[in-house]
Amino acid sequence: MEHEVFVPVPAERLRDVLADPVRVARAIPGLQQDAGAEPVAGRLKVRIGSHSITYRGSLRLSARDDGAYVVEGDATESRGTGAVTLALVLHVRDADGGTTLAFAGTATADGRVTELPEESVTSATTRLVTRFAENLGAAAAETEPRHTSVFDTEVPPSSLDADADTDAGTGETEARDGDRAEETPAVPRLPATPEAAGPPAEAAHARRTMIGRSAEEVDHAPPRGRYAPVPAPQANASGTPLRWAAPAAALAVASAIVVGRALRNRRH
Numbered sequence: 001m002e003h004e005v006f007v008p009v010p011a012e013r014l015r016d017v018l019a020d021p022v023r024v025a026r027a028i029p030g031l032q033q034d035a036g037a038e039p040v041a042g043r044l045k046v047r048i049g050s051h052s053i054t055y056r057g058s059l060r061l062s063a064r065d066d067g068a069y070v071v072e073g074d075a076t077e078s079r080g081t082g083a084v085t086l087a088l089v090l091h092v093r094d095a096d097g098g099t100t101l102a103f104a105g106t107a108t109a110d111g112r113v114t115e116l117p118e119e120s121v122t123s124a125t126t127r128l129v130t131r132f133a134e135n136l137g138a139a140a141a142e143t144e145p146r147h148t149s150v151f152d153t154e155v156p157p158s159s160l161d162a163d164a165d166t167d168a169g170t171g172e173t174e175a176r177d178g179d180r181a182e183e184t185p186a187v188p189r190l191p192a193t194p195e196a197a198g199p200p201a202e203a204a205h206a207r208r209t210m211i212g213r214s215a216e217e218v219d220h221a222p223p224r225g226r227y228a229p230v231p232a233p234q235a236n237a238s239g240t241p242l243r244w245a246a247p248a249a250a251l252a253v254a255s256a257i258v259v260g261r262a263l264r265n266r267r268h
Helices: 011-018 021-027 118-142 159-183 201-210 215-220 235-267
Strands: 002-007 031-033 041-048 051-063 069-077 083-095 098-109
Touching (some): 002 118, 011 118, 041 118
Antiparallel strands (some): 002 098
16 A cells, blocks of 8 residues: 655654654544553544444554654454454655655455455545544644744843832832921820720610610610619608607607696695
């Protein structure tokens, strides 16, 4: 088999992709990689005409001293006893506006593929190699570096400049503060009074006792503590001395009358 595919990417970028087995495996169309296996190993379904054959195997790619690559692969049918062996040489050649990938080699197979028309097998093989080469070119285009100019890079300010600006700003602020301090006389601060610390004990007690009462009761509640009104004297308190003073006065008058009569009788 001999087949060539042109891809519009530089040859060096293609060589970088071919040196990475992971990207090579991603370039194989329809490959389902096995977990924990080699990078280029798994299941591949190949459609030949109206038939489809699924193979399970691996692919190995190595570089030669002359710049070419050796592609070796072997696989077996997932449902059958047929097997395929592949031995290709891949040449990477510079071309106008891109690179030419040239495939040359042989492939042997048995099993179900031998029962299909030779033209269909050749067409399917060519289509598979072409798509593989195009996928390699797409992977190389994605990893192509972008050239940027150093003049497009924003340079952050130096830490020394930032410190100098900070010091200058601080000095100007301190100078302005000093001028204001000289112009404005200092005003002594008065010590805080005990009342500022919190309400008096009587007011706090009155507030606690009013919690839960209605607004009407609070508005008409008499003040407590030092501002509470002095209670008026009770009537029975003043009546008690008068009640005891009347009999004492009567007894004194009676005693005077008796003493007076006794003195008059003694004179006679």
